[in-house]
Amino acid sequence: MCKDEKTIKDLIIGRRVGFYKVRGEIGCGTFSRVKLAFHALTKDKVALKVLDKTRLDSQAQRLLSKEISSMECLQHPNVVCLYEVMEKPSRLYLVLEYAGGGDLHNRLSTQGKLSENACKITFAQILSAIKYMHNINVIHRDLKAENVLFTSSGCIKVADFGFSTQVSNRNDALDTFCGSPPYAAPELFRDECYLGASVDVWAMGVLLFFMVTGTMPFRAETMGKLRRCVIECEYTLPPWVPGPCQRLIRGILKEAPADRYAVDQMLGICQSA
Template sequence: MPSRTTHSLYTLTDSSECGSETEEVDPSKHLTPLEKLTAEMCKNENVLKELALGRRVSFYKVRGQIGSGNFSKVKLAFHALTKDKVALKILEKRRLDLQAQKMLSREIANMESLYHPNLLPLYEVVETQSRLYLVLEFAGDGDLHTRISTAGKLSDQESKIVFAQILSAVKYMHENNIIHRDMKAENVLYTSKTCVKVADLGFSRRVNNLNQALDTFCGSPPYAAPELFKDDSYIGPPVDVWAMGVLLFFMVTGTLPFRADTVAKLRRAVLEGAYVLPPWVSAPCQQVIRGILKPDPSERCALDQMVGCEWLLPVELFHPIPHLQQLNPIHLLEADPGKLDRDQEEVKAILEKLGITQEHIYNNQGKSIRSPITGVYRILLHRVRKSRGAESEPTISGVVKDPKRDSLRAYRNLRHTSKLCVIS
């Protein structure tokens, strides 16, 4: 008889012998949700069939496809314990050559090392004999490209709110020496009407320092910076900045600044750097776009200059960024008394109700993102923090409260020329 893939009650990892590690449960004993689920995954014929057919993966019930990429497809799924929706990025191992495997490993490592309200979070990685599953937050309101393509350009105010969030995410990535290299409207996902997250770190690259030279052409040609078309080495941050300028142009006009029916013609248009801004785009917004879309990367606006520009000065975007240590469930057990915040205390209580004990948490250490316990914990922590407004949309107050930003107001009426950009 072929062996069945089942799950151990204590380790919550794949095991070929369920009965060898799972204790017999007294039928009269009240089962916790975790005990009930693991028992079903060992003995319930319907659940075992779903696991064999790929309709279930670990603790996730898999539903229909919601997206696809060059090497992957994305499906909607539900966590069987927490009932939360997630997105499953599914990759067939046999289709991944050595380069694709290297990129995937880099993507997972970079996502593990980042935690920001405007970056799509990675909850868990599940691996089977033939597939690899990345469990991500489900962004149910679609992507920026689809929204603009169907409903038209964004208003000036909505553009400010969306662009400020993208800027915050990319700035955080660069502060952690990670370059995105595939910024485009398709990779900006809506989690609510006005809250967005930057996604798809498949081409991302960690560098030793932000001046490190790179030599791989990455991303979508309409968003590619001029230096990428010159088949020479380039510096990472200005490439992301250029793509953000193209993205902002697309948001406020509904069209791309550089368009052509062939890559060769597109290359020529980008290298020439000629584009036309419609008159309805506000003057402060035009100033940002012109400061970004400069052919010479050394003359482009830096991210800090964008934060302080006149167009974004009224936007309040201050989200605390928790420490990465808090993404590990062991933090609940090892934190000093009274050091857990309200969100963590609530998550700890929910885990206990689900039947996840200290023993489960300790037994799953060393597996990091590849632990189902980590997956449950991160999903719950994200849900609780989101319910308390940790990912609320930026506000446009017109009053700048940050002293650093206030100091920039003094320079609004001055003209300052630097190697990076021109502020007027």
Template sequence: MPASTIQVSPQVHRHNLYTLTDSSECGAEKEEEEDPSKRLTPLEKLTLEMCKDENTIKELTVGKRVGFYKVHGQIGCGNFSKVKLAIHALTKDKVAIKIMDKMRLDLQTQRMLSREISNMESLYHPNLLQLYEVLETPSRLYLVLEFAGGGELHTRIISGGKLSDRESKIVFAQVLSAVKYMHENNIIHRDLKAENVLYATNSCIKVADFGFSKRVKNHNQALDTFCGSPPYAAPELFKDESYIGPPVDVWAMGVLLFFMVTGSLPFRADTVAKLRQSVLDGAYVLPTWVSAPCQRLIRGILKPEPLERCALDQMLGCEWLLPVELFRPIPPLYQLNPIHLVEADPGELDRDQEEVKGILEKLGVTHEHILNNQGKRVRSPITGVYRILLHRVKRNRGAEFVPTISGVVKDPKRDSLRAYRNLRHSSKLPSFNAESHSQQSVQKPWAVCKQYSN
């Protein structure tokens, strides 16, 4: 067999991973290409380019393209990944692609990654960063995520100083809404911090990075993994004992709120050992300029005993957040699956889905494409383009509107929530003897501590 044939065959097979049905072949477009009377749809044209255009194939080979995405510059990095900006070749929407080298992923990291994908797949909330698609090659794994172009909350505060009381209310209300939704679906974030709160617009925020998230059977399930960032870690995490998840997220929200309204962290030290003692001592000082209602909320959250901390409903009804109108409809999870466009009865699709269906048809995505990709869920290019379009349509219709601040409205339903402020959690902390681990010192107090397998 000639050497040139040996070189071409693997390329065709590899790029065929990005075609749209199990039976699709690059050569299937040949007849259409030779027939000038037949006009190719945008999807057919893109598929043909990925199989036959030399420049496109070269971009795919060197990583300048991944599936239907044109990859641009780097916008972030983590311990095991880097994040790059990309543009969907069909929809022209910006996305963020989290890229991981599979050769560097040990067994523990692979489990965490699988859990991250699964948890993101089961969440759909306006203030949670959305997962569009997952792609995989022999050497790399790609998570295609919603692009939040406004940057991190941490960067905004470090460069511009503390937030105003009004802006702090707007940001914290959205974080609260997102975390409450996660907990209602039995998922604990376990890495809430300012670096993981992103601005999608000037005021709309997204909670991101679910690498340490954990699905629990119930809110009393014992966990024993120290993970996340030490300055945001609850006292029980530093005791090397078991803990329950929700109060850990609540504590981190208290640290986050303190950071927003003061511009500094409540617990600071040069080493994890000193930081640990500071957290266990509960030694922090609230500046006098922080409003009294906000101070009461922070003190209600940052309580050493997990069972005494504010519950999420208590925060929702507290005096500081009472003027904030944050209630919004949460879309049903089934909307993330494009198969609903095919299986829905006449008149069952809402206005957003009807608009998305029309755009997909113009791009050349047919019912057959959707049916042939059924069961692949997030590992499907059809799911990717559908979710991107659905998100765009919903965003343009105001689905991600930011909370508004009004005067204190006498609403009996919301006023009644204030009664929660003096209540305690009724659950008890189960006893569990976790194996002792040594703490490592870090150069910066916000550096990520060593993670241990759960």
């Protein structure tokens, strides 16, 4: 029996016992590997995130704690569900909902921009997930196409809460630079304290631009040039992008956080388009 076919069993937290058959790797990160697994009894597919506890420094431990804490309170049809957490002396296992339809970045990279209708449907589901998260004061902080997954039936699932955090209210200032630079808001590049919801909203504007054009709004050869483009909001919308979508993107990608569309405004525009 090869390593990936071994059964992970007797992983106990209290009286709960996990029993999953691992069938192969579907992703990896700095401190973790994500494997496809099947529950031995129900045969349901899950994504099993395996973390090596011996490699986690104090910062990684804090981020992991926030990730688990955030996911434990999230129950939404467009958010990947955390089913259970299992632990061994040197390993931690997060049993996650398996999407199975690939991610948005891969789809855009291989097939090009989405059709107008597909873009509306996809963006509306992402927006629904973010509205729900912000309503319970969970900030994602790493929204990007790689973290938007499709199920086999085409439903959208927002995933990867490794940089997420919970705030006591939406006006709580944060100070940690998180996420991917091409999706980072101007205030992050200025190394300022920021409001988490505004940073998530900016990233959604970048995502929408990527979906309707097949390209990223902010591109540069160096990090310094990228920083300048983002801070100065230098991007060009192709004229063939539909008018309502242009207005939505321009309303989101505003340099000042207070000038950006709120999530409810974005929902209203999407519903009327």
